Amino acid sequence: MLVPLTFRPHHTIIERFDPRARWIFSFLMMTAIVYYWDIRFLLFFFFISFTQYFLAHLTWKETRRGWTFIIILISMMVLINTIITSAGTIGAVTQGGHDVFIWNATVPWVGWNIHFGLTAERLWFGFTQIVRLLAITSMFLVLPFTMDPRLYGSTFSGMGLPARLAYSFDLAFRFIPTLARDFNVTMDAQKARGYEMDKVKGGLFSQVKKVAPLIIPVTMNAILSGEDIADAMDLRCFDTGKRTWIIKLTYRWYDYALMIFSGCVLISTLIINHGLNLGNFWMPDWFLGLFHNIK
Amino acid sequence: MAKKESKKSLWKFGTREVVFAAIGAALYGVFAWATNVLQIPAAANVSIRPGVVIPMFFGVAFGPIVGFITGFLGNLLSDWFSGYGFWPWWDLGNGLMGLFPGLVANQMTTFRAAKDIILAEVMALVGIVVGMGVAAISEMWVSGMNFITAIAANFIPAFISNAINGLILLPIIMVAYSAIVKRSGR
Numbered sequence: 252m253l254v255p256l257t258f259r260p261h262h263t264i265i266e267r268f269d270p271r272a273r274w275i276f277s278f279l280m281m282t283a284i285v286y287y288w289d290i291r292f293l294l295f296f297f298f299i300s301f302t303q304y305f306l307a308h309l310t311w312k313e314t315r316r317g318w319t320f321i322i323i324l325i326s327m328m329v330l331i332n333t334i335i336t337s338a339g340t341i342g343a344v345t346q347g348g349h350d351v352f353i354w355n356a357t358v359p360w361v362g363w364n365i366h367f368g369l370t371a372e373r374l375w376f377g378f379t380q381i382v383r384l385l386a387i388t389s390m391f392l393v394l395p396f397t398m399d400p401r402l403y404g405s406t407f408s409g410m411g412l413p414a415r416l417a418y419s420f421d422l423a424f425r426f427i428p429t430l431a432r433d434f435n436v437t438m439d440a441q442k443a444r445g446y447e448m449d450k451v452k453g454g455l456f457s458q459v460k461k462v463a464p465l466i467i468p469v470t471m472n473a474i475l476s477g478e479d480i481a482d483a484m485d486l487r488c489f490d491t492g493k494r495t496w497i498i499k500l501t502y503r504w505y506d507y508a509l510m511i512f513s514g515c516v517l518i519s520t521l522i523i524n525h526g527l528n529l530g531n532f533w534m535p536d537w538f539l540g541l542f543h544n545i546k
Numbered sequence: 547m548a549k550k551e552s553k554k555s556l557w558k559f560g561t562r563e564v565v566f567a568a569i570g571a572a573l574y575g576v577f578a579w580a581t582n583v584l585q586i587p588a589a590a591n592v593s594i595r596p597g598v599v600i601p602m603f604f605g606v607a608f609g610p611i612v613g614f615i616t617g618f619l620g621n622l623l624s625d626w627f628s629g630y631g632f633w634p635w636w637d638l639g640n641g642l643m644g645l646f647p648g649l650v651a652n653q654m655t656t657f658r659a660a661k662d663i664i665l666a667e668v669m670a671l672v673g674i675v676v677g678m679g680v681a682a683i684s685e686m687w688v689s690g691m692n693f694i695t696a697i698a699a700n701f702i703p704a705f706i707s708n709a710i711n712g713l714i715l716l717p718i719i720m721v722a723y724s725a726i727v728k729r730s731g732r
Contacts, residue, residue, distance in 0.1 A: 421568075423620075462596040490564075
């Protein structure tokens with residue numbers, strides 16, 4: 252088993268930006284997006300997100316798994332939250348509205364009445380929800396594919412995280428290949444003893460218990476070697492002085508521009524939302540016209 | 547005085563904690579990635595993730611900060627390897643799943659005593675409720691879900707899966723660790 256590192260240099264304009272500037276950009280954009288339920292504003296973020304995605308030159312093969320996950324997740328959210336259940340987060344969508352489909356039925360023998368009503372508002376809300384979630388997910392989907400894992404430590408340290416914490420993040424990425432190899436060796440050794448992980452047989456409890464012969468040796472081995480690593484680091488006076496990083500990150504003018512842009516977008520969002528009271532749920536009139544016999 | 551010292555060491559983040567937080571995160575990332583194939587029958591998009599025991603155990607053994615980083619960073623790594631992108635509110639939820647069991651790290655004696663195991667199991671359960679609750683409720687803010695849907699579609703499947711995995715595997719791993727501690731004398 253090999254753990255696939257998702258990063259591969261694409262030499263695109265996106266990768267030229269400082270990772271710190273990109274994290275700040277992504278977080279500020281996400282914070283701004285969650286203030287909106289008005290599709291006119293959300294389309295602006297959708298455009299930015301997908302511009303970033305296309306500028307990253309990612310292939311379908313690279314991101315297929317991520318997109319499948321995102322599409323399943325969004326479909327379930329919209330289907331359960333908006334189409335099937337009648338309640339929603341936004342009061343304007345759930346109260347009243349224009350019915351486009353009504354279904355009434357009675358359960359035989361018990362006589363229970365089932366009422367299902369779908370409104371135009373809820374349909375539009377579902378559409379808005381898709382745009383909003385796609386804007387957020389595509390914003391972050393790009394990150395693992397376009398950020399060099401060797402820069403994580405200096406990135407988080409440069410963003411103000413304490414050096415020990417940043418080093419811990421950096422170290423975790425470095426342990427992955429070793430632990431993946433240990434995992435592989437242990438699995439082979441257990442398989443030689445008749446262990447079958449891939450055979451999904453038996454109940455939930457037996458499936459969980461089946462993983463113990465794999466998890467325990469790998470974890471205990473890792474803990475034992477961890478003690479030695481900690482001792483070695485202490486002997487080398489780890490963190491007794493100010494920590495430096497092999498690769499030094501430097502902001503360039505376009506990094507500042509990106510961060511200023513993100514900051515301006517968030518400030519504008521706060522003004523639009525709290526000051527002007529805009530950005531709440533909105534549905535165009537033409538959408539209502541699409542349905543005949545609206546009540 | 548003794549109480550004050552014990553409280554201080556619970557939140558200590560020295561060299562040992564730096565290393566074990568990194569090891570825990572890497573382990574959780576690898577295990578969660580490797581067991582993505584084990585799906586819960588009849589439940590949509592929820593996998594059996596035995597690796598959830600790693601943040602709980604690292605919390606119990608090395609303290610709340612190590613537990614939190616193990617869960618937070620491990621979930622982030624697993625999502626990245628799977629190509630799922632970045633889901634900060636679920637990373638936070640996984641971090642909390644490791645933090646809460648870590649709150650009793652100072653009360654562990656042998657790691658195999660009934661008292662130790664019960665305490666760890668109770669705190670792991672609290673961690674799952676709080677962690678998955680925070681992650682599921684965050685979906686109301688991010689995805690516009692209503693409370694009932696967030697609970698039914700996100701919290702309950704995640705809680706059941708994590709509780710079963712955590713409660714079965716945590717005592718096993720604690721007993722194994724007690725043998726290591728006894729043997730190595732650390």
